[in-house]
Amino acid sequence: MKKLVMMLAFGLAIAGTSQAQNGSQGGRDNDRKVEQVKNEKRAKLSPEQRAIQRTEKLTQKLDLNKSQQKKLQALNLKHAKQIESIAHTRERNEKQSQQMQKLQASWEKEFKSIVNKKQFANYQEERKQMQANRGKNNGQFRREHNGKSA
Numbered sequence: 001m002k003k004l005v006m007m008l009a010f011g012l013a014i015a016g017t018s019q020a021q022n023g024s025q026g027g028r029d030n031d032r033k034v035e036q037v038k039n040e041k042r043a044k045l046s047p048e049q050r051a052i053q054r055t056e057k058l059t060q061k062l063d064l065n066k067s068q069q070k071k072l073q074a075l076n077l078k079h080a081k082q083i084e085s086i087a088h089t090r091e092r093n094e095k096q097s098q099q100m101q102k103l104q105a106s107w108e109k110e111f112k113s114i115v116n117k118k119q120f121a122n123y124q125e126e127r128k129q130m131q132a133n134r135g136k137n138n139g140q141f142r143r144e145h146n147g148k149s150a
Contacts, residue, residue: 047080054080061126062119071114079107 045053055073058064064072086099112120 047084048077050080051076058123062115062122064115064119068114072111075107075110075114079103 051073054076055069058072059069082103083100086096086103111123115123
Protein backbone atom coordinates (compact mmCIF):
# COMPACT_ATOMS: atom_id res chain seq x y z
CA MET A 1 0.00 0.00 0.00
CA LYS A 2 2.83 2.36 0.89
CA LYS A 3 4.50 1.61 -2.42
CA LEU A 4 1.31 2.42 -4.30
CA VAL A 5 0.88 5.75 -2.49
CA MET A 6 4.53 6.64 -3.04
CA MET A 7 4.34 5.81 -6.75
CA LEU A 8 1.16 7.84 -7.11
CA ALA A 9 2.74 10.82 -5.31
CA PHE A 10 5.85 10.51 -7.47
CA GLY A 11 3.76 10.38 -10.65
CA LEU A 12 1.80 13.47 -9.62
CA ALA A 13 5.01 15.32 -8.81
CA ILE A 14 6.45 14.56 -12.25
CA ALA A 15 3.21 15.52 -13.98
CA GLY A 16 3.03 18.76 -12.00
CA THR A 17 6.57 19.83 -12.83
CA SER A 18 6.15 19.07 -16.52
CA GLN A 19 2.94 21.12 -16.55
CA ALA A 20 4.70 24.01 -14.81
CA GLN A 21 7.39 24.01 -17.49
CA ASN A 22 4.80 24.14 -20.24
CA GLY A 23 2.98 26.95 -18.42
CA SER A 24 5.77 29.45 -19.02
CA GLN A 25 5.54 28.82 -22.76
CA GLY A 26 1.79 29.17 -22.57
CA GLY A 27 2.27 32.75 -21.43
CA ARG A 28 4.17 33.53 -24.60
CA ASP A 29 1.51 31.82 -26.66
CA ASN A 30 -1.16 33.85 -24.92
CA ASP A 31 0.80 37.07 -25.53
CA ARG A 32 1.08 36.18 -29.21
CA LYS A 33 -2.66 35.49 -29.37
CA VAL A 34 -3.45 38.85 -27.76
CA GLU A 35 -1.15 40.61 -30.23
CA GLN A 36 -2.75 38.72 -33.10
CA VAL A 37 -6.23 39.81 -31.98
CA LYS A 38 -5.07 43.43 -31.81
CA ASN A 39 -3.62 43.17 -35.31
CA GLU A 40 -6.82 41.62 -36.62
CA LYS A 41 -8.92 44.40 -35.10
CA ARG A 42 -6.58 46.96 -36.63
CA ALA A 43 -6.79 45.16 -39.98
CA LYS A 44 -10.58 45.15 -39.90
CA LEU A 45 -10.72 48.94 -39.79
CA SER A 46 -11.18 50.54 -43.17
CA PRO A 47 -8.71 53.22 -44.30
CA GLU A 48 -11.45 55.79 -43.69
CA GLN A 49 -11.92 54.60 -40.09
CA ARG A 50 -8.17 54.62 -39.45
CA ALA A 51 -7.90 58.13 -40.90
CA ILE A 52 -10.73 59.36 -38.68
CA GLN A 53 -9.18 57.79 -35.57
CA ARG A 54 -5.76 59.24 -36.25
CA THR A 55 -7.20 62.68 -37.04
CA GLU A 56 -9.26 62.71 -33.84
CA LYS A 57 -6.29 61.60 -31.76
CA LEU A 58 -3.95 64.25 -33.19
CA THR A 59 -6.65 66.94 -33.02
CA GLN A 60 -7.09 66.26 -29.33
CA LYS A 61 -3.37 66.07 -28.52
CA LEU A 62 -2.30 69.08 -30.59
CA ASP A 63 -5.41 71.27 -30.30
CA LEU A 64 -5.93 71.63 -34.06
CA ASN A 65 -8.40 74.13 -35.50
CA LYS A 66 -11.17 73.19 -38.00
CA SER A 67 -9.09 74.08 -41.06
CA GLN A 68 -6.17 71.98 -39.83
CA GLN A 69 -8.55 69.12 -39.03
CA LYS A 70 -9.92 69.06 -42.59
CA LYS A 71 -6.45 69.12 -44.14
CA LEU A 72 -5.20 66.46 -41.74
CA GLN A 73 -8.23 64.26 -42.40
CA ALA A 74 -7.51 64.37 -46.15
CA LEU A 75 -3.82 63.63 -45.55
CA ASN A 76 -4.58 60.74 -43.18
CA LEU A 77 -7.09 59.24 -45.61
CA LYS A 78 -4.57 59.41 -48.47
CA HIS A 79 -1.90 57.89 -46.22
CA ALA A 80 -4.19 55.10 -44.93
CA LYS A 81 -5.12 54.13 -48.50
CA GLN A 82 -1.45 54.04 -49.49
CA ILE A 83 -0.63 51.84 -46.51
CA GLU A 84 -3.54 49.56 -47.38
CA SER A 85 -2.17 49.07 -50.89
CA ILE A 86 1.35 48.30 -49.61
CA ALA A 87 0.47 46.15 -46.61
CA HIS A 88 -2.02 43.79 -48.23
CA THR A 89 0.14 40.84 -47.29
CA ARG A 90 0.85 39.76 -43.72
CA GLU A 91 4.56 39.21 -44.32
CA ARG A 92 6.78 42.26 -44.02
CA ASN A 93 9.81 42.21 -46.22
CA GLU A 94 12.58 44.73 -46.79
CA LYS A 95 10.84 46.37 -49.74
CA GLN A 96 7.65 46.91 -47.76
CA SER A 97 9.61 48.34 -44.85
CA GLN A 98 11.34 50.83 -47.12
CA GLN A 99 8.04 51.84 -48.71
CA MET A 100 6.48 52.33 -45.26
CA GLN A 101 9.42 54.51 -44.17
CA LYS A 102 9.05 56.64 -47.30
CA LEU A 103 5.31 56.97 -46.67
CA GLN A 104 5.93 58.01 -43.07
CA ALA A 105 8.49 60.60 -44.16
CA SER A 106 6.14 62.05 -46.79
CA TRP A 107 3.26 62.10 -44.27
CA GLU A 108 5.42 64.00 -41.78
CA LYS A 109 6.49 66.49 -44.45
CA GLU A 110 2.88 67.23 -45.37
CA PHE A 111 1.81 67.20 -41.73
CA LYS A 112 4.47 69.79 -40.94
CA SER A 113 2.96 72.11 -43.57
CA ILE A 114 -0.49 71.78 -41.93
CA VAL A 115 0.45 72.50 -38.31
CA ASN A 116 2.38 75.36 -36.77
CA LYS A 117 5.90 75.02 -35.34
CA LYS A 118 4.74 74.59 -31.75
CA GLN A 119 2.24 71.88 -32.68
CA PHE A 120 4.84 70.04 -34.74
CA ALA A 121 7.34 70.23 -31.88
CA ASN A 122 4.67 68.78 -29.54
CA TYR A 123 4.00 66.01 -32.06
CA GLN A 124 7.70 65.15 -32.29
CA GLU A 125 8.07 65.11 -28.51
CA GLU A 126 5.03 62.84 -28.13
CA ARG A 127 6.42 60.52 -30.80
CA LYS A 128 9.83 60.33 -29.09
CA GLN A 129 8.17 59.44 -25.79
CA MET A 130 6.11 56.71 -27.43
CA GLN A 131 9.20 55.24 -29.09
CA ALA A 132 11.12 55.34 -25.81
CA ASN A 133 8.25 53.64 -23.97
CA ARG A 134 7.94 51.04 -26.70
CA GLY A 135 11.62 50.20 -26.34
CA LYS A 136 11.35 49.94 -22.57
CA ASN A 137 8.28 47.74 -22.68
CA ASN A 138 9.70 45.42 -25.33
CA GLY A 139 12.94 45.00 -23.38
CA GLN A 140 11.10 44.34 -20.15
CA PHE A 141 8.80 41.86 -21.87
CA ARG A 142 11.74 39.97 -23.34
CA ARG A 143 13.60 39.83 -20.02
CA GLU A 144 10.55 38.57 -18.16
CA HIS A 145 9.87 35.83 -20.69
CA ASN A 146 13.48 34.70 -20.86
CA GLY A 147 13.36 33.87 -17.17
CA LYS A 148 15.16 36.98 -15.97
CA SER A 149 13.43 39.71 -13.99
CA ALA A 150 13.49 43.35 -15.04
